[in-house]
Amino acid sequence: MLTLRPSQPISLPTPPPVSRLNRSANRPPSCSLTFNHSTSPATATEVSNNQLIQSLCKKGDLRRALSLLSQESNPSQRTYELLLLSCSRNRSLPNGIAVHRHLSLNGFDQDPFLATKLINMYSELDDLQSARRVFDEIHDRTIFVWNALFRALTLAGYGEQVIELYKRMNERGILSDRFTYTYVLKACVAAEGGTVLFKEGKEIHGHILRHGYEDNVHVMTTVVDMYARYGCVGYAERVFGEMHDKNVVSWSAMIACYAKNGMAYEALELFREMMAEECADNAPNSVTMVSVLQACAALSALEQGRLIHGYILRRGLDSILPVVSSLMTMYGKCGKLDVAQHIFDRMDVRDVVSWNSLISGYGIHGFGEKAIDIFREMIRSGTSPSPVSFVSVLGACSHAGLVEEGKALFDSMAKEHGIHPNVEHYACMVDLLGRANRLDEAAAIIQGMRIEPGPMVWGSLLGSCRIHGNVQHAERASDKLFQLEPKNAGNYVLLADIYADARMWDEVKTVKKLLETRGLQKVPGRSWIEVKRKIYSFLSVDEINPQIEQLHALLLELAREMKEEGYTPPTRIVLYDLDVQEKESILLGHSEKLAVAFGLINTSKGEAIRITKNLRLCEDCHSMTKFISKFTSREILVRDINRFHHFRDGVCSCRDYW
DNA sequence: CACGAGGAAG
Structure with missing residues (x-):
């Protein structure tokens, strides 16, 4: 908004020509610690000049704002605030330093309000040392000043420093506010080198309860998220369960916690619960959907994913980029690469993540050349690759055995794209x-x-x-x-x-x-399969499934058929000291085979069988699935921890290279 | 005067 504040006079004399203003530039700087904006009454010229600078800042014209600043004798706090903000937006550290110097010379160097603005600016321009210096030099450290530094250090990943300062703050008897807690909690999981400060996080959780913040939904959601990032799902669950006020953010944090910690099933369950309780305050939004889609992708729960997709369309969330990328990833990981491509084709606006989603989709399906083509097309269309783009495309090369192409891409990273x-x-x-x-x-x-x-x-x-x-x-x-x-x-x-x-x-x-x-x-090896929107999970040596005997019988028969064709099971991969017969029976009990057998029995003849496994597919399962695909004329898609195996007519899409 | 929570590609 460019409108002026009502408290300021709207009608002002037009700004004088520049030559008349120059006289103020040579005035000696004020060194008083009191703020001269309140001690010396501003002239009409100065007021109008302040407003001009401010409106230039708001328009984003930093250059003209700065040139006016050099003529302004008495810039106000508000003017400096907007100038600093403008320097951040323009990503100009030198200008920021100039404004900093200017405001210091005009006696604002001890203004705590501007100190927080300075710290924010330096933080955004990645100059943490200067941010720290502002903090060190200010005498009147309001909680805002502390918070600003905590925020800056946390964003930069200096969690240890935050916690150290937080301790010092407590020793001095300075009371935290609700913002302090969110920053220091985040600091505990934003430590250098990915280390986490578990003990400290729990301690801060204690401080929060002692100081009566257990009903603050922002603070408590951050606590849930902290435990989620520690991988302490149980703690996160307890805190979430005890929260009185839950909103969409808290629910999303808990769902994300499950999704991130390998508990996709629980994530979907909680989402269902959320839908049942739905009220204005906790209606799922795009952020929720992203985690839910991740959970579907992790489980290869295609039917669930389709339902979610329908919900996204009904809620009009289908043009939000993170949602679309997650949808593409979900379809790709559920074996529906064509759907991912279709969604991509229909996008009006794409960002680098949309491209990366598609590239990795082709990558995990073994289409290395296609992935490289899309990567090149992305660059041609004017989107610069991100570091993740290279992870995706190099991964695609790796799955497809495209060694020379991968080496060339790796070499191009720094040379052509400035990515180290x-x-x-x-x-x-x-x-x-x-x-x-x-x-x-x-x-x-x-x-x-x-x-x-x-x-x-x-x-x-x-x-x-x-x-x-x-x-x-x-x-x-x-x-x-x-x-x-x-x-x-x-x-x-x-x-x-x-x-x-x-x-x-x-x-x-x-x-x-x-x-x-x-x-x-x-x-333990685990495999699962979705049949009629239900997910069935199998462990090796599974006795729980009611059809287990039937599954074993089917597998035995298939194994016999295979042997007749001259196949010898690679029993050497069984690590136990057993005889060959026992080793063969262990191989036959692998979870992936059980899931395939379950699929054969419980799905109709023309339907493809889709299996997901938590580890790399073993040699024997790979051979046997190839055989089954031919013997039973079934298409079988198996996603293992690395990639897809698309079995059809006795051949696997990985061409036995995985 | 001001600062906050959850999410995308690997």
């Missing part, structure tokens, strides 16, 4: 080379990294070693991984698998022992 590879990009490259059995090159990439490799990179190497049975690289990678993430059971299992593959049974035993002594458990 991060750990994830390196992990993609290690994966790309490793899967193609170029493990020495993959190791060389790690060697040459300018940043710390981190568990993701070593994990990629170890995974590739599992595929190609390379013990030497595996030992090096697992050494690193056992240091970096000693509690990740998957790494131990991978190494044991690799040893077993090489028939190094003593080593297998050692690794299994290590797993036990550290109190870790192998993540």
Whole structure:
């Protein structure tokens, strides 16, 4: 709004020509600590000049505003406020520093109101040191000043510093307000290097209850979110359950908590509950829908997803970009790539995330070339790739074995797009080379990294070693991984698998022992299938399903047919010390096979079977599913942790490269 | 005078 405040005179003499104003520029700066805007009455010229600067700021014409500033003898606090805001908006740090200097010289350097504005500006222009200096130099630290610095440091990921300052604030007896709590809670999960300050977060939760903020919906929602990010779903549930006032944000936070922590089923359940209770204050909105769609995607719950899509259309949320991207991702992960493409084609406005969604969709389905085409089309159409674009397209190359293309894209990142590879990009490259059995090159990439490799990179190497049975690289990678993430059971299992593959049974035993002594458990294989809007989940050695005997019988028969065609089950991948017969029966009990058998029995003949699995598909399941697709003339789609396998007529879309 | 909560691509 460009209208002037009613308290200010509307009719003013037109601003004098510039030459008349210059006289004020040479005045000595005021050094008094009291604010001269209140001590010296402004002349009509100054008032009008203030207003001119202000309106230029509002129009976004920072350049002219600044040139007027140099002629203005008595800028007001409001003028400085708008100037600072304008500097943030124009992303101009040098101008911001100039305004800062100007206001200091005019005696505003101890104004707490402008101090918070300065801190905000420096925060937005990523100059945390200057923000900190403003804080250090101001004597009258109102809670606003503290909050501004907390906010700045939290946004920049300096959680530890926030908590340290918060402690100091408490020691000085300064009382937090509701804003302080939201910032310091966020600080606990925004610490450097992704570490979290769990103990501190719980303590602050205690402070909040002691100071009577347990009914503040903003604060308590932040508490829920904090526990969600810690992965403490139980705590989040309890806090959420005890909240008196819940609104759409609190519900969304709890749904997101489930969706993010591998509890997609619970996320959908809570969404249902939310719909049942729906009132004006908690009607689901676009943010809610994003998490709900993520949950559908995680479960491959296509029917659920379609229902949600219908709801989104009815609520008119279908033109909100994050919703559309989530829809595309959901359809892609449910095996409906064509629908994702269709949605994309019909979009009026796209952003880089829309493109990335499509690229990764093609990537997980194994269409590497198509993914690269879309990536190029995105650039041609004028959208600059983001770091995630490269993760998506490199991942696509990796799934399709497009090594040279991937290497070229990786090289182009910094050269052509000014994006410096991060750990994830390196992990993609290690994966790309490793899967193609170029493990020495993959190791060389790690060697040459300018940043710390981190568990993701070593994990990629170890995974590739599992595929190609390379013990030497595996030992090096697992050494690193056992240091970096000693509690990740998957790494131990991978190494044991690799040893077993090489028939190094003593080593297998050692690794299994290590797993036990550290109190870790192998993540059990789980597969699920949606039949008539219901999701059926299977564990290996499943006894719960009422049809279990029928499933086993069917699988046995199929296995017999396979053997007649000359198939020998790869029993070496079973890590237990058993005879061949028992090993075969363990293989036959894998959750993915149970889910396929369940699909064969409970869906109609022409219908495709869609399965989702929480781990990488094992060799035997892969072979058997290929066989089943031919033997029963069924299309079978399996999404494993990495990608899709589209089985049809005895062939898999991954061309046995996964 | 002012500052807040949940969400997209991997």
